[in-house]
Amino acid sequence: MIDLFIIKVGGNVIDNPALLQTFIEKFATIPGKKILIHGGGKIATRIGDKLGIESKYVDGRRITDAETIDVVTMVYGGLVNKQLVARLQANQCNAIGLTGADANIIPAVKRPVKTIDYGFVGDVYPEQLNIAPLKALLEAGVTPVFAPLTHDGKGQMLNTNADTIASSLAIALSASYAVRLIYCFEKKGVLSDPNDDNAVINLINKEIYQQLLDNKVLSDGILPKLQNAFGAIDNGVKEVLIGHADDVLSNTTATVAGTLIC
Amino acid sequence: MIDLFIIKVGGNVIDNPALLQTFIEKFATIPGKKILIHGGGKIATRIGDKLGIESKYVDGRRITDAETIDVVTMVYGGLVNKQLVARLQANQCNAIGLTGADANIIPAVKRPVKTIDYGFVGDVYPEQLNIAPLKALLEAGVTPVFAPLTHDGKGQMLNTNADTIASSLAIALSASYAVRLIYCFEKKGVLSDPNDDNAVINLINKEIYQQLLDNKVLSDGILPKLQNAFGAIDNGVKEVLIGHADDVLSNTTATVAGTLIC
Numbered sequence: 001m002i003d004l005f006i007i008k009v010g011g012n013v014i015d016n017p018a019l020l021q022t023f024i025e026k027f028a029t030i031p032g033k034k035i036l037i038h039g040g041g042k043i044a045t046r047i048g049d050k051l052g053i054e055s056k057y058v059d060g061r062r063i064t065d066a067e068t069i070d071v072v073t074m075v076y077g078g079l080v081n082k083q084l085v086a087r088l089q090a091n092q093c094n095a096i097g098l099t100g101a102d103a104n105i106i107p108a109v110k111r112p113v114k115t116i117d118y119g120f121v122g123d124v125y126p127e128q129l130n131i132a133p134l135k136a137l138l139e140a141g142v143t144p145v146f147a148p149l150t151h152d153g154k155g156q157m158l159n160t161n162a163d164t165i166a167s168s169l170a171i172a173l174s175a176s177y178a179v180r181l182i183y184c185f186e187k188k189g190v191l192s193d194p195n196d197d198n199a200v201i202n203l204i205n206k207e208i209y210q211q212l213l214d215n216k217v218l219s220d221g222i223l224p225k226l227q228n229a230f231g232a233i234d235n236g237v238k239e240v241l242i243g244h245a246d247d248v249l250s251n252t253t254a255t256v257a258g259t260l261i262c
Numbered sequence: 263m264i265d266l267f268i269i270k271v272g273g274n275v276i277d278n279p280a281l282l283q284t285f286i287e288k289f290a291t292i293p294g295k296k297i298l299i300h301g302g303g304k305i306a307t308r309i310g311d312k313l314g315i316e317s318k319y320v321d322g323r324r325i326t327d328a329e330t331i332d333v334v335t336m337v338y339g340g341l342v343n344k345q346l347v348a349r350l351q352a353n354q355c356n357a358i359g360l361t362g363a364d365a366n367i368i369p370a371v372k373r374p375v376k377t378i379d380y381g382f383v384g385d386v387y388p389e390q391l392n393i394a395p396l397k398a399l400l401e402a403g404v405t406p407v408f409a410p411l412t413h414d415g416k417g418q419m420l421n422t423n424a425d426t427i428a429s430s431l432a433i434a435l436s437a438s439y440a441v442r443l444i445y446c447f448e449k450k451g452v453l454s455d456p457n458d459d460n461a462v463i464n465l466i467n468k469e470i471y472q473q474l475l476d477n478k479v480l481s482d483g484i485l486p487k488l489q490n491a492f493g494a495i496d497n498g499v500k501e502v503l504i505g506h507a508d509d510v511l512s513n514t515t516a517t518v519a520g521t522l523i524c
Contacts, residue, residue: 050312073340073341073345074309074336075336075340077339077341077343078338079335079336079339079340081340082339082411083335085363085364086363086413086414089363089366090416095365096360096364097361097364098358101357102344103357103404133399133402136399137395140394140395140398142395149344151347152348153352154352155351157345157348
């Protein structure tokens with residue numbers, strides 16, 4: 001019996017008003033304890049451009065410099081996060097908007113410079129999370145909504161991947177709850193044929209995962225998500241569900257749309 | 263015996279790196295339960311200007327239009343609020359950054375249009391605050407840090423004066439705690455001579471207040487602060503302290519710098 005839903009929604013939903021409205025309404029109706037983690041979307045880039053802040057890349061990887069961390073702190077941690085909270089409140093979901101700095105829930109380590117200096121990017125270790133204040137909020141019936149931001153404990157905000165925040169929260173909270181971690185993305189689930197959007201594999205366990213790897217069925221884009229999912233499962237998370245935002249917020253374990261990983 | 267300190271710090275401190283650093287260090291050392299409410303400072307105007315958003319005024323009063331509420335949501339609710347939280351965390355103060363929308367703590371009513379349409383400005387009624395989640399955080403040893411933002415319960419963020427948020431929180435929490443409400447501002451306190459910055463009146467009760475009014479001793483700037491202070495006292499707040507950020511964060515009731523109103 002799942003008693004905590006942890007749901008990550010990406011920039012593709014945040015950036016699309018119609019998808020976002022549907023998502024907010026569906027998320028609000030999930031009964032019981034739940035946590036939302038949102039990506040940033042393209043609005044930070046748009047606002048950064050207007051402010052004359054250049055997006056910087058090294059070897060195709062985005063760099064978070066001092067100006068960029070300020071932009072994402074205000075756009076993800078302020079605009080996107082608080083608008084989500086206000087709209088969830090309007091849908092009778094008692095949301096509270098947080099970053100990893102708040103109540104020191106997600107301390108992080110600024111990524112060490114090896115070949116690339118990623119700038120103000122935070123790496124997270126699930127065993128270092130402080131879940132007591134988070135549990136107090138959940139037990140009080142409040143729904144935490146996390147922006148993809150952490151801090152270094154020395155006064156600096158850090159940019160952290162939303163998928164990583166979601167899996168870290170799921171792992172840390174799996175000691176207290178039976179967690180279903182849900183990744184909403186563009187596809188209906190993991191596909192057995194990358195060219196057929198309806199060829200959803202409904203269930204993947206480690207044996208099936210190995211077969212899929214051996215048969216080279218999986219697309220490059222889905223591999224990191226599956227690695228992340230099995231990392232969560234290996235660390236105590238009960239189930240991971242991957243699929244389209246329109247489908248995967250169903251709260252019954254009997255009928256599952258998308259790909260369930262366990 | 264005071265058991266909750268509610269402290270409002272204005273834009274003049276937020277905008278001044280040296281004053282802000284001192285303030286953060288002093289605030290962090292206050293033992294026991296405390297809440298911070300911060301103003302916005304000029305950074306929202308600077309960022310609004312860069313984004314090409316014109317500041318609008320009617321009869322000298324600033325108007326919060328749709329573009330402006332987005333800017334203050336991201337700047338006050340994101341940048342200023344989360345940077346304060348990260349820096350308080352670095353000073354061993356377990357802060358959590360909030361707006362009135364979060365956990366629906368401060369619902370507001372969009373100001374009705376009479377002669378002026380102020381736009382997305384929220385009026386707050388202390389009796390409508392939801393203090394249960396706030397008390398849960400305080401009892402868990404967490405220090406709430408509020409940006410001057412509320413929401414209308416219908417999905418819209420609203421701009422609300424930080425002094426008003428501070429007094430509303432103080433009034434709502436005075437049923438549960440003996441509250442000292444502290445307003446940090448540029449002067450050392452209420453002055454008996456507006457031209458002498460050291461002529462601080464250390465104690466004002468209603469009798470002394472009436473005398474000061476009768477003798478026309480008070481400057482125009484201080485009158486709304488005193489009205490706000492006595493409004494709080496009349497509604498259960500134990501003490502209000504007005505003075506310079508450098509002085510008023512002393513936590514002993516025996517030695518009080520600034521002007522104590524009770």
